Amino acid sequence: MRMCKKWMALGLAAMMALSLTACKGSGSQGSKASDESAAAKAEGGEMAAAGGTDKSEKLVIYTNSGSNGRDAWLKDYAKQAGYNVEVVQIQGGDLANRIISEKNNPQADLVFGLNAMEYEKLKAESVLDPWEPNWKGDVDMTLGDADGYYYPIVIQPLVNIMNADLKNPPKDVTDLLSDEWTGKYTILNFGGGTGKTLLASLLVRYQDENGEAGISEEGWETAKRWIQNGHMEQQGEDYVGNVISGEIPICEMWGSGVLQNQTERDYKFQIMVPETGVPYVTEQIAMITGSKKRDLAVDFANWFGSAQVQAEWMKQFGTIPCQPDALNEASDDIKEFVNSVHPQTMDWEFVAFHIDQWVEKCELEFMQ
Incomplete structure (x- = not known):
């Protein structure tokens, strides 16, 4: 559990540092x-x-x-x-x-x-x-x-960004399984670190030592529905633009990507913040x-x-x-973003041991 404690310490340290330091320049x-x-x-x-x-x-x-x-x-x-x-x-x-x-x-x-x-x-x-x-x-x-x-x-906190005008936005990834959100959220491919880690952040909620690759049947069924109800990232598409236009109003994103896209596109996203928190990586x-x-x-x-x-x-x-x-020189938008999210508790040793199995099962069995 050593790595799990590391990542919890990371999230708390980041938020404390940003809340205690003054912004010296944006x-x-x-x-x-x-x-x-x-x-x-x-x-x-x-x-x-x-x-x-x-x-x-x-x-x-x-x-x-x-x-x-x-x-x-x-x-x-x-x-x-x-x-x-x-x-x-x-x-x-x-x-x-x-x-x-x-x-x-x-x-x-x-x-x-x-x-x-x-x-x-x-x-x-x-x-x-x-x-x-x-x-x-x-x-x-x-x-x-x-x-x-x-x-x-x-x-890097990993989150789901959402269209600014989205009404009654989902509060958790599990909310996306309903018909209301079919095809309305983009899942980043599992070859990248963000997509892979967000997949893990969902599966670890269903940890079961007797389950397949350490995950319960309920967990695998949830992952299947989440993947098949969403839109998998396609090479070359502007998935951030799709969020802004409302065509596909929800998408996964790494923390610095949120801030960079908000600045470059002069747009303020809604951020999905589950009660369980979001995965923090370093x-x-x-x-x-x-x-x-x-x-x-x-x-x-x-x-x-x-x-x-x-x-x-x-x-x-x-x-x-x-x-x-x-970090002392963090701008107001960085402080606001980091203070709006909190870290999910994750057993990273467990994740590292199983992640390749999880990705393989999802790609072979659930992706259409």
């Missing part, structure tokens, strides 16, 4: 670099010089958090700090499998964005190296790995075994995970940083 997407960003660039250069690394060498970074312009922004921002990076965006479930498949011929130097559930798989496959960032003492390491393989950078950063640029990869991770850079990442993309000094 920033905006696409804004010019602030004084803080200049300081971050300078600090990045100092750290690299101290480490004696050649920052002109190309670093290949795998992430599932490079969508919606994050990959391009990070590449350009890192370039200003002297780094030469290639950011490869791969959705969560596929990303872990990709790293494992490349075990004997690694193509990337480091990875960030995955949660502990995925990193535990990577540890078991011996594709990660232990390391230590220079900001380790700044973050709550109950959120990271006690063995030193991965470290926390961003908190994005982590780690070193891939076999990289020939280990020192440079660690140097980059020191820069990227610093309070200054995480503050800029937050201002650009609405992320919730694990760095307390970055």
Whole structure:
């Protein structure tokens, strides 16, 4: 139950921190670099010089958090700090499998964005190296790995967003099983971390040690009805636009995606907040075994995970940083969002053990 306690601590710590800290500046997407960003660039250069690394060498970074312009922004921002990076965006479930498949011929130097559930798989496959960032003492390491393989950078509550004008909106995912909501909610595919984790957040309510893959018959029937009554994400569709237009007024979304889309589209979503809470996950950063640029990869991770850079990442993309000094600069919309949700109690060790079985059963038996 160690990991379960970690994630509960994460949710409570995040909300307490945001409620106790003052908003020092909101920033905006696409804004010019602030004084803080200049300081971050300078600090990045100092750290690299101290480490004696050649920052002109190309670093290949795998992430599932490079969508919606994050990959391009990070590449350009890192370039200003002297780094030469290639950011490869791969959705969560596929990303872990990709790293494992490349075990004997690694193509990337480091990875960030995955949660502990995925990193535990990577540890078991011996594709990660232990390391230590220079900001380790700044973050709550109950959120990271006690063995030193991965470290926390961003908190992500996972929710369902809803059309602002939706009347009598559902309060829980289980409310969606009625005919009233047939075809009116989008489920993100289970290859991605958000879709997979939200599936798990439903199934863990029906934990049964005597049930198939640890889930009761009622739980599997509920999952079946939820999947078949909804709309599964289709490649290339604008599921956020469908929420705003009302065509499909409900959709799953990760926390920073909620905030980024609200800013970019000038729209305020309703948020579904079940009494049981919503799953909170923490994005982590780690070193891939076999990289020939280990020192440079660690140097980059020191820069990227610093309070200054995480503050800029937050201002650009609405992320919730694990760095307390970055969190101090949270904008009002970030504070409002985090204070509107609360963490669901989840046994993450149980989830990590069963998740692949759950996804396989749902894809083979329930998806039409």
